Amino acid sequence: MSVRSLLRISLLVCFAFVLLNGVVAQETLTVLCTPQEDWCVAQTQAFQEATGIQTSYVRLSSGESLARIRASADNPEFSVWWGGPADAFIAANEEGLLEDYDSEAAEAIPDSYKDLDANWVGVYVGALGFCSNVDVLEELGIDAPTSWEDLLAPELKGFVAMAHPATSGTAFTAFWTIVTLAADELEAEEEGTGYDEDGAPTEAAVDNAFEYYAALHQNILQYTRSGSAPGSLAGQGEIAVAIIFSHDCVKLQEEGFEGILVTTFPEEGTGYEIGGMGILKGAPELEAAKVWFDWALTAAAQEIGPTVNSLQLPTNPDAAVSELAVKLEEILVVEYNFQAAGANRIAITERFDAEIAPAPTE
Amino acid sequence: MQDVRARPSVRAQFRRIFQDPILTVALIGSVIFVGLTIILPLLSMVGASVSTEGAEKLTNYIGSPVYQTIISNTLVMGVVVGAVGTLVGFLFAFVQVKLDVPFKRFMHIMALLPVISPPFAVATATIVLFGRSGMISRGVFGVRYDIYGLDGLTLALSLSLFTVAYLNLKGMMEALDPALDEASANLGAGKFRTFFRVTLPMLIPGIASSFLLIFVESIADLGNPLVLGGNYEVLATRIYVSVIGLYDTTAAAVLSVILLVPSLTVFMVQRYWVSRANVVSVTGKPSGRPDTIKFPPVRWGLFGVVMFLCLLILLIYGTIFHGAFVQVPGVRNEFTLSHFDFVINGIGAEAMQDTTLLSIVATPLAGLIGMVVAFLVVRKEFLGRQALDFGVMLGIAVPGTIIGIGYVLSFNSPITATLPILGEITLLPKLTGGQGLLGGALAIVIVYVIRSTPAALRTGTAALSQIDPAIEEASISLGADNARTFRRITLPLIRPAFLAGLIFAFARSMTTISAVVFLTTPQTKIMTQQILNEVENGRYGNAFAYCVILIGIVMLAIGIMYVLVGSRTGAERRIEGGGR
Numbered sequence A: 001m002s003v004r005s006l007l008r009i010s011l012l013v014c015f016a017f018v019l020l021n022g023v024v025a026q027e028t029l030t031v032l033c034t035p036q037e038d039w040c041v042a043q044t045q046a047f048q049e050a051t052g053i054q055t056s057y058v059r060l061s062s063g064e065s066l067a068r069i070r071a072s073a074d075n076p077e078f079s080v081w082w083g084g085p086a087d088a089f090i091a092a093n094e095e096g097l098l099e100d101y102d103s104e105a106a107e108a109i110p111d112s113y114k115d116l117d118a119n120w121v122g123v124y125v126g127a128l129g130f131c132s133n134v135d136v137l138e139e140l141g142i143d144a145p146t147s148w149e150d151l152l153a154p155e156l157k158g159f160v161a162m163a164h165p166a167t168s169g170t171a172f173t174a175f176w177t178i179v180t181l182a183a184d185e186l187e188a189e190e191e192g193t194g195y196d197e198d199g200a201p202t203e204a205a206v207d208n209a210f211e212y213y214a215a216l217h218q219n220i221l222q223y224t225r226s227g228s229a230p231g232s233l234a235g236q237g238e239i240a241v242a243i244i245f246s247h248d249c250v251k252l253q254e255e256g257f258e259g260i261l262v263t264t265f266p267e268e269g270t271g272y273e274i275g276g277m278g279i280l281k282g283a284p285e286l287e288a289a290k291v292w293f294d295w296a297l298t299a300a301a302q303e304i305g306p307t308v309n310s311l312q313l314p315t316n317p318d319a320a321v322s323e324l325a326v327k328l329e330e331i332l333v334v335e336y337n338f339q340a341a342g343a344n345r346i347a348i349t350e351r352f353d354a355e356i357a358p359a360p361t362e
Numbered sequence B: 001m002q003d004v005r006a007r008p009s010v011r012a013q014f015r016r017i018f019q020d021p022i023l024t025v026a027l028i029g030s031v032i033f034v035g036l037t038i039i040l041p042l043l044s045m046v047g048a049s050v051s052t053e054g055a056e057k058l059t060n061y062i063g064s065p066v067y068q069t070i071i072s073n074t075l076v077m078g079v080v081v082g083a084v085g086t087l088v089g090f091l092f093a094f095v096q097v098k099l100d101v102p103f104k105r106f107m108h109i110m111a112l113l114p115v116i117s118p119p120f121a122v123a124t125a126t127i128v129l130f131g132r133s134g135m136i137s138r139g140v141f142g143v144r145y146d147i148y149g150l151d152g153l154t155l156a157l158s159l160s161l162f163t164v165a166y167l168n169l170k171g172m173m174e175a176l177d178p179a180l181d182e183a184s185a186n187l188g189a190g191k192f193r194t195f196f197r198v199t200l201p202m203l204i205p206g207i208a209s210s211f212l213l214i215f216v217e218s219i220a221d222l223g224n225p226l227v228l229g230g231n232y233e234v235l236a237t238r239i240y241v242s243v244i245g246l247y248d249t250t251a252a253a254v255l256s257v258i259l260l261v262p263s264l265t266v267f268m269v270q271r272y273w274v275s276r277a278n279v280v281s282v283t284g285k286p287s288g289r290p291d292t293i294k295f296p297p298v299r300w301g302l303f304g305v306v307m308f309l310c311l312l313i314l315l316i317y318g319t320i321f322h323g324a325f326v327q328v329p330g331v332r333n334e335f336t337l338s339h340f341d342f343v344i345n346g347i348g349a350e351a352m353q354d355t356t357l358l359s360i361v362a363t364p365l366a367g368l369i370g371m372v373v374a375f376l377v378v379r380k381e382f383l384g385r386q387a388l389d390f391g392v393m394l395g396i397a398v399p400g401t402i403i404g405i406g407y408v409l410s411f412n413s414p415i416t417a418t419l420p421i422l423g424e425i426t427l428l429p430k431l432t433g434g435q436g437l438l439g440g441a442l443a444i445v446i447v448y449v450i451r452s453t454p455a456a457l458r459t460g461t462a463a464l465s466q467i468d469p470a471i472e473e474a475s476i477s478l479g480a481d482n483a484r485t486f487r488r489i490t491l492p493l494i495r496p497a498f499l500a501g502l503i504f505a506f507a508r509s510m511t512t513i514s515a516v517v518f519l520t521t522p523q524t525k526i527m528t529q530q531i532l533n534e535v536e537n538g539r540y541g542n543a544f545a546y547c548v549i550l551i552g553i554v555m556l557a558i559g560i561m562y563v564l565v566g567s568r569t570g571a572e573r574r575i576e577g578g579g580r
Helices: A003-023 A037-051 A062-071 A086-094 A104-108 A134-140 A169-189 A203-217 A229-235 A246-257 A286-296 A338-356 B010-018 B021-049 B052-063 B065-098 B104-116 B119-130 B150-175 B178-186 B191-220 B223-228 B235-244 B249-277 B296-324 B338-379 B385-397 B400-411 B437-464 B469-477 B482-493 B495-511 B527-536 B540-565 B570-576
Strands: A029-033 A055-059 A080-085 A121-133 A160-163 A220-224 A241-245 A261-264 A272-280 B326-328 B332-335 B415-419 B423-428
Touching: A029 A037, A029 A062, A029 A286, A037 A055, A037 A080, A037 A286, A037 B338, A062 A080, A062 A086, A062 A169, A062 B235, A080 A086, A080 A121, A080 A169, A080 A286, A086 A169, A086 A272, A086 A338, A104 A286, A121 A134, A121 A169, A121 A229, A121 A246, A160 A169, A160 A229, A169 A203, A169 A241, A169 A272, A169 A338, A203 A338, A220 A229, A229 A241, A229 A246, A229 A261, A241 A246, A246 A261, A246 B326, A272 A286, B010 B021, B021 B052, B021 B249, B021 B338, B021 B385, B021 B400, B021 B437, B021 B482, B052 B065, B052 B249, B065 B104, B065 B150, B065 B191, B065 B235, B065 B249, B065 B296, B104 B150, B104 B296, B104 B495, B104 B540, B119 B150, B119 B223, B119 B296, B119 B527, B119 B540, B150 B191, B150 B223, B150 B296, B150 B437, B150 B495, B178 B191, B191 B235, B191 B249, B191 B385, B191 B437, B223 B235, B223 B527, B235 B249, B235 B400, B249 B385, B249 B400, B296 B326, B296 B540, B326 B540, B338 B385, B338 B437, B338 B482, B338 B495, B338 B527, B338 B540, B385 B437, B400 B437, B437 B495, B469 B482, B482 B495, B495 B527, B495 B540, B527 B540
Parallel strands: A029 A055, A029 A080, A160 A220, A160 A241
Antiparallel strands: A080 A272, A121 A241, A121 A261, A121 A272, B326 B332, B415 B423
8 A cells, every 4th residue: 555545545535524514404493393204394394485494304203302302402403393292392391401482473372282481382282092993803803992991902912002102292192191080080089199289190190000001011012113103003904903193093094094094082081282392492593493483383384284184283273174183172081281291201201111111911 | 262373472563563554554543443433432331331320220120020031032033033044144145156056146136135225124014015914914825924023023134134144155155165075075075974064164154253243233123123023022122212212321221231241242152163163265276166066956945945035035125116106005006106206305305315425435434444454353463453353343243222322422522632732622523413523424424334344344354264374475475565465465355255345334324223313413314214204104105115215226336336346356366267
């Protein structure tokens, strides 16, 4: 190897650096996006067209988003976090990871869908449901589940799927729904055992929910990473029942699984999510993030979801509601305490991961 | 280890190395590279696991029956996949080199296919074909087969990973001197006896290193257990959830230390075994053409087995290809181009460009570093030689997720030093995350390189240990220096290994996920992560469309590499045909 070949190699290395520089895009607004990928695409493209701000996004599940925000708290990679159950936003806010932003646009949003300290605002609402494959159900000889108890049927062994609550906001919503139901039950038996004086479910309620999920674990095929994934497992006929957001089931029906998938709701009551939005503390593009924040609360921005079959309900009362959307008034929903859910999120997901998820099934 | 030759003292060895500037640069460069890109991130992780909190967790895990099941699941899977994958690779290589049968070219292409697509593409196709409502299991045989668990993982992982064994063993079988077979035959041994007593022992190093690579890769694999693991929990997915869902890096570190134990144990056993069983067969002395096996039961029996496997692979890739063009694979089979539209015009274009570009940068680096280290390790005596080899191998022995998290921990802020006169200087800028150097691209390239270098190193050392050092010694005695000898003699001789290393590096970079899943940034998107997202959201069609494009890119790149590296040079021809 001579000097000449050394020179040649260093030239190559320089060339490589030039190539690498080409990869780096110009200054943009970076969105941490939690809903399904195609909605992220549609939403960021619409924003870019509306404002001229170059916008890119990274799609991560709710739990993954929270983990990543915590990991890079000193030096945030994202400016705005859009979508995913509000519990995760509340958990992030408790750790001081969200920036206060008192947006005027938020005035249009009903109080029940936002944080009154202006840390996060709801951008959509959706209810949890059961998404079942009719052919598989028929073969197993059972009807579509209409209660949480139905999911424990021995026929469904290995035929139920849900996401892992640690990664998925959907699955955490499902968990907290059972906590709420357990608290109601305890409260009915004896006043004060289900809820503490602040109105948060007691530890006994949480323990009862863990008991339920330990039993359900026997019927679970696998825990997926993303909340909506069990729905497509059901569509493909790999499982019978998926515990997912009902709008995700409707989306699948619209995209090829019509007549294959049915949506049902538990008669005891189901949980729901407020899809949150917040600006991250130390956001590198704070001004652009505020522009996004205001824009995402407008009726026009909230009407983008249905164009890609994301049929969550808008939080802006002026936004048109798709006929296909599942209306909260038509189903029984539980009294979901978002504040308590957010405060308990990390402890519960860690316990679920340690006690339930890795346990072998019989 | 006893060496028959007298060894020069350590100081003498180093003096000899440092007299040669190129060798010095190569050695110091390799050591710095390994230290900074592999050891440092690993130490960050190990550091976390030996903390008080980590030690407590370790005790809990080891004592828990649940984790004992997970550990044994992981080991069983590694051994089964390692054995099946090596066997499949061996069969393909054997048929290719030793049998006179038709469709060899087809078999070769089928054997290369699995390495050029992300493993979870195979897993997804496996579900579409053999799942509970699979097109074959349900559609053809009418059974509701439960593919989730060990059997599904064995199928998908063996088919995804056997190419390593195939390339490795094919290269070795081709390099075996047929004169040895002839000698055995002349001494009265039958074909079977010759195979088991002469051929097989010489292939042991290749078989062992194939098993090692497949074992380690399978227990570190993330995509397959995520997609079709069912309730068969393995350590890799547990680590992934602790990191990605809970950001419990201590738990991840502890679990990875548990995962490291079997990886490193197998690695050590293999090193010891291989070093004992090594046989020099490429001597540079005259030899004839390899003899093919004519015995019909062997010939057509093996042919049948390998053809069946080829058809299985073809079926899986057919499913991927078909699935890219229909609405919902297996459910709604109407033709559509909407998946390609989504991938190319939606979000995929940027990821495609980035991933390809980063892989192009990483490939030659991995190939070259692998060969240089192989040369240093096999041919040069110096203190820490084993450690260098070991360090490079850690790039693959360590599960990708841990490497990724190690990088985030080590490189998420600049590494600075305070010097007496200059004050604080930045030794290394921030590499990972949103504001990382070059948008985090450099960190991804480095991970690509360290994940690919071990394969290049192993094929390199396997090839080099088959070549008699006398050839290089002759070059040195004739007056060439080390660098010239390496370039003109050694490199041409290990060209098949080098090429295999390059192909593997490129394909691996394009298809790796676990190590880079935490390193993608808004500026630098990676195709495999996009594919995983699509699989995760059940849009198999989009995932398959990505895979078709990815396979196209990798095939094109392999074609280019064959043209650039594959042609034989004068030195090789002269050595091989030396006697005639």
